[in-house]
Amino acid sequence: MPTNDGDKLNRIEELKSKLFSKNYQVKIEHRDKFLRGSRKDIPDGWENEKKETDSVLYQDKFFMKTSVLKKFFIFSLVFFILTLLYASYVFFAGGNIVSNDNIDISIVGNNFVAGGEELSLVVEITNRNSSALDLVNLIMEYPKNSENENADLPLGTERSRFVLGTIPAGAVRNENLKVVLFGEQGSIRPIKISLEYRVEGSNSIFVKTKSYEVTISSTPLNISIDAPATINPNQDITLNIKTTLNSPYAVPKMLLKLSYPVGFQFKSSIPAPSLGNNIWSLGDLAPGAERNISITGKMFDVVDGEEKNFHISSGSQSTKDKSMIDVVFNSTSYAVTIKKPFIEAKLFVNGVYQREYATNTKTPVNAEIRWTNNLDTKINDLEIRAKISGNAVNRKTINSQQGFYDSLTDTITWNKNSQNGFNEVNPGDSGSVRFSVSSLSLFSAIGGILANPVINVNISISGKQLVTGYATADLNNSDSGIVRIISDVGFSAKALYYSGPFSNTGPVPPKVEKETSYTITWSLSNTANSISKGIVSSTIPSWIKFAGSISPSDENLTYNSSTREITWNIGEIPRGTGITTADRSVSFQVILTPSLSQINTTPFIINDSILTGHDDFTNVDIRINKKSLRTQLDDDPLFPPAGGRVVE
Numbered sequence: 001m002p003t004n005d006g007d008k009l010n011r012i013e014e015l016k017s018k019l020f021s022k023n024y025q026v027k028i029e030h031r032d033k034f035l036r037g038s039r040k041d042i043p044d045g046w047e048n049e050k051k052e053t054d055s056v057l058y059q060d061k062f063f064m065k066t067s068v069l070k071k072f073f074i075f076s077l078v079f080f081i082l083t084l085l086y087a088s089y090v091f092f093a094g095g096n097i098v099s100n101d102n103i104d105i106s107i108v109g110n111n112f113v114a115g116g117e118e119l120s121l122v123v124e125i126t127n128r129n130s131s132a133l134d135l136v137n138l139i140m141e142y143p144k145n146s147e148n149e150n151a152d153l154p155l156g157t158e159r160s161r162f163v164l165g166t167i168p169a170g171a172v173r174n175e176n177l178k179v180v181l182f183g184e185q186g187s188i189r190p191i192k193i194s195l196e197y198r199v200e201g202s203n204s205i206f207v208k209t210k211s212y213e214v215t216i217s218s219t220p221l222n223i224s225i226d227a228p229a230t231i232n233p234n235q236d237i238t239l240n241i242k243t244t245l246n247s248p249y250a251v252p253k254m255l256l257k258l259s260y261p262v263g264f265q266f267k268s269s270i271p272a273p274s275l276g277n278n279i280w281s282l283g284d285l286a287p288g289a290e291r292n293i294s295i296t297g298k299m300f301d302v303v304d305g306e307e308k309n310f311h312i313s314s315g316s317q318s319t320k321d322k323s324m325i326d327v328v329f330n331s332t333s334y335a336v337t338i339k340k341p342f343i344e345a346k347l348f349v350n351g352v353y354q355r356e357y358a359t360n361t362k363t364p365v366n367a368e369i370r371w372t373n374n375l376d377t378k379i380n381d382l383e384i385r386a387k388i389s390g391n392a393v394n395r396k397t398i399n400s401q402q403g404f405y406d407s408l409t410d411t412i413t414w415n416k417n418s419q420n421g422f423n424e425v426n427p428g429d430s431g432s433v434r435f436s437v438s439s440l441s442l443f444s445a446i447g448g449i450l451a452n453p454v455i456n457v458n459i460s461i462s463g464k465q466l467v468t469g470y471a472t473a474d475l476n477n478s479d480s481g482i483v484r485i486i487s488d489v490g491f492s493a494k495a496l497y498y499s500g501p502f503s504n505t506g507p508v509p510p511k512v513e514k515e516t517s518y519t520i521t522w523s524l525s526n527t528a529n530s531i532s533k534g535i536v537s538s539t540i541p542s543w544i545k546f547a548g549s550i551s552p553s554d555e556n557l558t559y560n561s562s563t564r565e566i567t568w569n570i571g572e573i574p575r576g577t578g579i580t581t582a583d584r585s586v587s588f589q590v591i592l593t594p595s596l597s598q599i600n601t602t603p604f605i606i607n608d609s610i611l612t613g614h615d616d617f618t619n620v621d622i623r624i625n626k627k628s629l630r631t632q633l634d635d636d637p638l639f640p641p642a643g644g645r646v647v648e
Helices: 002-020 031-041 044-096
Strands: 103-109 112-114 118-127 133-143 157-167 172-180 188-198 206-218 221-226 236-245 251-259 264-270 279-285 290-299 307-317 325-338 343-349 356-359 365-373 379-389 393-400 404-406 411-414 430-439 454-466 472-485 489-496 516-526 531-539 544-551 557-560 565-573 584-592 604-606 609-615 620-626
Touching: 103 188, 103 206, 118 133, 118 157, 118 188, 133 172, 157 172, 221 307, 221 325, 236 251, 236 307, 251 290, 251 325, 279 290, 343 379, 343 454, 343 472, 365 379, 365 454, 365 472, 379 393, 379 430, 393 404, 393 411, 489 531, 489 604, 489 609, 489 620, 516 531, 516 565, 516 604, 544 557, 544 604, 565 584, 584 604
Parallel strands: 112 206, 356 472
Antiparallel strands: 103 118, 118 172, 133 157, 133 188, 188 206, 221 236, 236 290, 251 279, 251 307, 264 290, 307 325, 343 365, 365 430, 379 411, 379 454, 393 430, 404 411, 454 472, 489 516, 516 584, 531 565, 531 609, 544 584, 557 565, 609 620
16 A cells, blocks of 8 residues: 555656656647547447447438338329320220210100000200210110019010111210000009110120109099998898990900909809909900999808908900909909898808808708897887798708798798797897708609709898888898708729629638638719719738739729728719719729638728718818728628638
8 A cells, every 4th residue: 555655656746847847848749649549538338329329310311211202203103104004095096985974865755644545755865975876776665564563674574676877976866756554543654765886896785774754644444333332241242343445545355353352252243254253354445445244242251340342453464374464454442341230130051150051961951040130229020031942952851940831932931920029029139040951862763863952041031110200111131041962972892702803713711821812892973063083092901912903904093012002093073973874983802811810700801991082063072981891791692601701
């Protein structure tokens, strides 16, 4: 430590002597050396930081200036290229540019027209392009089928084409078009105008379209209906329909279609319907032509105050479906109100209330007439009558309870002389009377076969109502029913050995483990009504084998080995089959091989046989069942009494 202090003092003293000495010469170094020396003495850390900062700022400014210039240069280059391309295109091809936007189509005409009348339209076409339109065609399209009137191009569209040739640049072309539109009043009929054209140097077809809507202001066909506004349940109602063509042009193949409300039952019409019970052909109608149709029917299963609507439509017949209207010229609805009758009578047959019934000859017709006073006043001298008619009535079987049957008029009468309480009926009172009748046989040697056998029952009820003072008003009502008799169809199933079309083999009686063949015969007969969809079916047990022989060979009889089912597809069984004409039958063979377990038994050789079909007149299905057949052949006259029991 002392050594260091001494050195410092010596140096200080030395510096003082130099400073205050007169002989001391100040040494001046060169400026450049001083600067370079001074720069060397600057701390390195500060100098590097400043250089790096300056460098970064300089680079950012440089690249910023470079990016802006580069973007501006690229944008200018692209704009220049596009401008050059567009200028070249305009220069070389600009004279041939054609645009739909430079084509104007205007339609001048009436927006309302009467159906069936001619509508005139003026179509003006303006070509504002610098080039002509070549091979120009004008196409007019309008709907023929009114069912799709709001569609752009409905089904059944009519098309007309007009050749216009060339429309020069800047030219205007006018075309006069005429069209006849049909449809219901208020319907909108769209018309579509299309302009097809080509341009020079191209094979493509260009299209310009324009739409125009026309409203049908009036119908070309008048429909008027004459019918009662209120009707009673189960009472006849007649609708008189009149159609008149207002169009100045004739219309071919007109149809009228009537849609009935639920509960209406068609009886008859003048003229008769052309299809079904609700379509009439009006034929070709000339201007002003009229057609009249009268329809009669009844309303069933309705309630008091209910409203029923009949919808009528008429128009041209469809070429694809003769039961459909292609273009509806007019349609309308007619409403009737159901009103409960003052005095009511309903006919029930075998406990069922309906318009038509079906029964067979073995079931008597038990009829009941239920009556009601619907007034709020008394009814005097109530009387009910039932008139029975039809070709199937067995007049000897007519039996009435407390009523008188007059065979001269075939009428049963119930009145105050035979029925207690009919002299005076209070408001709301009700009751019933009954009778029964049976059907004749559908075939007799004298009368032959009854065609379309029916029993008709027409009832009427009447009484008197006191209105003012001693004045009275007559009250009347009626009802009716039709009883159709189901055809008597005969069906038999027989098992044979010694008889039939085949020669059967094997022991009789059958022996264990020995084959014995049998013939099965199905036979049919029919009386009054044609039967359709006839089928006979049965099955055979597991110990029976189907031999495959069929007679006659052209009968449609099949065997299913999986289900062991035998089916005879008969089809139609005409009336009189097996009675006035030859019967219908088929025979086939089966083979029995008895087992030890069947000794002293008479095995089944075929199970129950079932006939099904449809009676076309009564509109009901029939079904007849015949029991299964055993090896004891009761239907074969040559078969021995003990020939069916299996022996060892």
